[in-house]
Amino acid sequence: MSPPATFYERMFFIRRFEETLLDLFSLGKLVGTTHTYIGQEANAIGVIDHLDPRRDVVFSNHRCHGHYLAFTDDAFGLLCEVMGKAPGVCGGKGGSQHLCKGNFYSNGVLGSIVPVATGIALAEKKKGTGAVSTVFLGDGTLGEGVTYESLNLASLWQLPVLFVVENNHYAQSTPVELELAGSIAARGAAFGVETAELDTTDVEVIHEAAGQAIARVRETGAPFFLVLDTYRFSPHSKSDDQRDPAEIEERRIRDPLKIAGARLADDERGAIEQRCELRLAETVDAADAAPAATPEAA
Amino acid sequence: MTATQKRCVQVLNETLHELFASRDDVYLFGEDILDPYGGAFKVTHGLSDAYPDRVVTTPISEAALFGVAAGMALRGQRPILEIMFGDFIALGFDQVVNGISKFREMYDDQVTVSLVVRTPMGGRRGYGPTHSQSLEKLLLGIPNICVVAASECHDLRGLLTSAVEDERPVFFIENKLMYGRVNRRPEDGQVGQLSVRESGGPYPALTFSGTDFTEASATIVTYGGMVPVVLDAVTELILEHEIFCEVVALSQLLPMELDAVLESVVRSGALVTAEEGTLTGGFGAEIAAQVQRAAFDFLDAPVERVGAPFAPIPFSAPLEDAYLPGADEIVAAVRATLSDKPSGP
Numbered sequence: 150m151s152p153p154a155t156f157y158e159r160m161f162f163i164r165r166f167e168e169t170l171l172d173l174f175s176l177g178k179l180v181g182t183t184h185t186y187i188g189q190e191a192n193a194i195g196v197i198d199h200l201d202p203r204r205d206v207v208f209s210n211h212r213c214h215g216h217y218l219a220f221t222d223d224a225f226g227l228l229c230e231v232m233g234k235a236p237g238v239c240g241g242k243g244g245s246q247h248l249c250k251g252n253f254y255s256n257g258v259l260g261s262i263v264p265v266a267t268g269i270a271l272a273e274k275k276k277g278t279g280a281v282s283t284v285f286l287g288d289g290t291l292g293e294g295v296t297y298e299s300l301n302l303a304s305l306w307q308l309p310v311l312f313v314v315e316n317n318h319y320a321q322s323t324p325v326e327l328e329l330a331g332s333i334a335a336r337g338a339a340f341g342v343e344t345a346e347l348d349t350t351d352v353e354v355i356h357e358a359a360g361q362a363i364a365r366v367r368e369t370g371a372p373f374f375l376v377l378d379t380y381r382f383s384p385h386s387k388s389d390d391q392r393d394p395a396e397i398e399e400r401r402i403r404d405p406l407k408i409a410g411a412r413l414a415d416d417e418r419g420a421i422e423q424r425c426e427l428r429l430a431e432t433v434d435a436a437d438a439a440p441a442a443t444p445e446a447a
Numbered sequence: 448m449t450a451t452q453k454r455c456v457q458v459l460n461e462t463l464h465e466l467f468a469s470r471d472d473v474y475l476f477g478e479d480i481l482d483p484y485g486g487a488f489k490v491t492h493g494l495s496d497a498y499p500d501r502v503v504t505t506p507i508s509e510a511a512l513f514g515v516a517a518g519m520a521l522r523g524q525r526p527i528l529e530i531m532f533g534d535f536i537a538l539g540f541d542q543v544v545n546g547i548s549k550f551r552e553m554y555d556d557q558v559t560v561s562l563v564v565r566t567p568m569g570g571r572r573g574y575g576p577t578h579s580q581s582l583e584k585l586l587l588g589i590p591n592i593c594v595v596a597a598s599e600c601h602d603l604r605g606l607l608t609s610a611v612e613d614e615r616p617v618f619f620i621e622n623k624l625m626y627g628r629v630n631r632r633p634e635d636g637q638v639g640q641l642s643v644r645e646s647g648g649p650y651p652a653l654t655f656s657g658t659d660f661t662e663a664s665a666t667i668v669t670y671g672g673m674v675p676v677v678l679d680a681v682t683e684l685i686l687e688h689e690i691f692c693e694v695v696a697l698s699q700l701l702p703m704e705l706d707a708v709l710e711s712v713v714r715s716g717a718l719v720t721a722e723e724g725t726l727t728g729g730f731g732a733e734i735a736a737q738v739q740r741a742a743f744d745f746l747d748a749p750v751e752r753v754g755a756p757f758a759p760i761p762f763s764a765p766l767e768d769a770y771l772p773g774a775d776e777i778v779a780a781v782r783a784t785l786s787d788k789p790s791g792p
Binding site: 206238239240242243247248249250254256257258260261262263264265266267268269270271272273275276282294295298299301302305306 | 474500501503505506508510511512513514515516517518519520521522523524526541542545546549550552553554555557558
C-alpha cells in the first residue's frame with residue numbers, strides 16, 4: 150500500500166477503536182474510565198512510524214490507546230485490558246491507563262512518566278542500544294514540575310529522549326489559557342533542547358517533522374522537544390464535555406482523517422474503512438467472548 | 448583492625464565497592480556523591496573515581512531521580528539512589544506510590560523494578576525539623592516494596608548486598624549516628640554481655656538476651672538508630688532494676704515478618720515497641736496489631752509503645768533531647784508494662 154493509504158488505515162482504525170470504546174460504555178460493557186484519542190490520531194501515527202518496536206521505547210500517558218495501537222498493533226490485547234478480560238495485555242490489572250507490552254509502557258499520573266522515560270533513555274544509552282525513548286505529554290502535563298526536572302536531566306546528560314507535547318488545548322475541562330503561561334516550545338529551548346513546533350493535523354507533515362526529530366536524536370544522542378498543536382473531538386473521558394459545540398465543529402475542518410482521506414480515491418478509502426470495520430468487529434466479538442479477569446484466573 | 452571494629456560507614460562503603468566490582472549493572476545516583484567530596488555522609492567515597500561511568504552526580508531533583516531510577520530498573524539495570532536526607536523521600540513519593548511499587552503488578556509481572564533507595568533517617572544531630580525525621584512509617588503502607596533498616600549490630604555488608612540483589616524495590620534505611628559508630632557484630636554469639644541470635648533470610652532479625660534466653664520479663668522490638676538506645680536501656684534495666692528483657696532488632700520492616708518477635712513474646716509475655724518517629728500509624732502500631740492477633744494468649748499486659756511526640760522535631764539540643772525517645776523512656780515503658788502484668792516483673 151502507498152504511505153497515504155497506510156496512514157489512513159492506521160488512523161482510521163484508532164478512530165473507530167476509540168469510538169467503539171465509547172459505544173461499549175453506553176452498552177455497559179465497559180466500566181471505570183477511558184480517555185479517547187479521537188482527533189489526535191495523526192500524532193501517534195506520524196511519530197511512531199519512525200520507531201522500531203524491537204529497539205525503541207514509548208512511554209505514554211492516560212490517553213494512551215492511540216500510541217499503543219500505533220506501536221504494537223495489538224487491538225485485542227488492548228480491548229481485553231480495557232474490558233477487564235483475562236487476555237488483556239496486563240491481565241486486567243492495569244486497565245485503560247496502565248499498559249505494558251514489550252517496549253511500550255503507560256501510566257496514569259501526569260508528569261510521573263516523564264522522568265521514567267528519561268531514566269529509560271539513560272539505561273539504553275549506557276547499554277549502547279541506540280534506542281530512542283519517546284514520551285508523550287500534553288499541555289496539562291506542563292503544569293507538573295517534574296517535567297522540568299526531567300528536561301534538565303535529559304539535556305544535562307544528553308539522553309536520547311523525544312519529548313512529544315500534544316497540545317490539545319484542554320487539560321480535562323480547563324482551557325490552555327487558564328493553565329499555561331508563556332510559550333510551550335520555549336520550555337524545551339530554555340533547557341538547551343532542540344525544539345520544533347507544528348500547527349497541523351496533517352499526518353504527512355507530522356510524519357516528516359517527527360522523522361527529522363527522531364533522526365536528530367539518533368544522530369546526536371541528545372533530546373528533542375516536539376510540540377504538536379492538536380485537538381481532541383471527544384470528551385476528556387466519557388461524557389464530561391462542556392466545550393462550545395461550535396468550537397468543536399470548527400476544528401473538524403482540520404480532522405486528520407479528512408485530510409488524509411482526501412488523498413485517496415473513494416473506492417480505496419472505502420475498502421480501507423471496510424477492512425478496519427471488519428477487523429474491529431472481529432476484535433470486539435473475540436474480546437466479548439473472552440473470560441473476565443477474576444481472582445481465580447489471576 | 449578486625450572486621451568487627453570497622454565503622455559502619457566504612458563497611459557500607461566497602462560493600463558498595465564490592466558490588467560495583469562484581470556487577471556491571473549497578474549504578475549510583477545522588478547529590479554531591481563525586482570525589483573528593485564523596486557524599487554528604489561519605490558512604491560513596493572513592494566510587495566515582497573508580498567507576499566514573501556508573502556513578503552519576505545529580506542536580507537537586509529528587510522527584511525526577513526516583514523516576515530515573517525506575518526507568519533504569521525497568522530496562523534491566525540495578526540503580527542505587529542515594530537520597531541525602533531521609534526527609535527528602537517526600538519529594539519522590541509519587542514515583543514510589545504510583546510507579547516504582549506498582550509497575551510489576553499492574554503490568555502483570557512483565558517487568559521488575561530492582562532498585563535500591565539508600566537514605567539516612569534519624570535525629571540527635573541538631574539538624575532541625577526537616578533534616579532529622581524518621582519517616583519509615585510512611586513507607587510501611589505501600590504494597591510491593593521492601594523496607595530494610597540497617598543498625599550498627601547488623602551485618603551491613605550482607606544487608607546491602609541483599610538489597611542490591613533483591614528483585615523488589617528496596618528502601619535501605621541508614622542512620623546518621625550509625626555511620627560513625629563501630630559495626631558491633633556478634634562474636635561467639637555475644638554482643639558485649641548480651642547473647643545474640645540471628646534469624647535467617649536476606650534481612651535477618653537479631654534477638655538479644657541478658658540471660659542466654661532462659662528468662663525474660665518483656666520483649667522490646669526496635670530497629671535502626673534506636674537499637675543502641677534500646678540496648679543501653681536493657682543494660683540499665685538489668686543493673687538498676689534487675690529486670691531482664693529480650694530485644695528484637697528487625698532489619699526487614701516491610702514486608703513485616705514478626706517470627707522473631709513472636710518467639711520472644713512467647714518467652715516473655717510482654718511487648719514494648721520502640722521507634723524514633725512519631726507513634727500514630729507507625730511501626731509500633733502495626734506490630735502491636737499483628738502481635739495481639741497472633742499471640743494474644745501469651746501477652747500478660749497491653750503492648751506499650753515508645754516513640755516521639757506527635758509534633759515536629761525541634762532544633763535546639765535540649766529541646767531535641769527532650770523530644771526524642773531515649774533510654775529513660777524505654778525503661779519507663781518496660782516498668783509500666785510489667786506493672787500491668789498479673790505476675791509482676
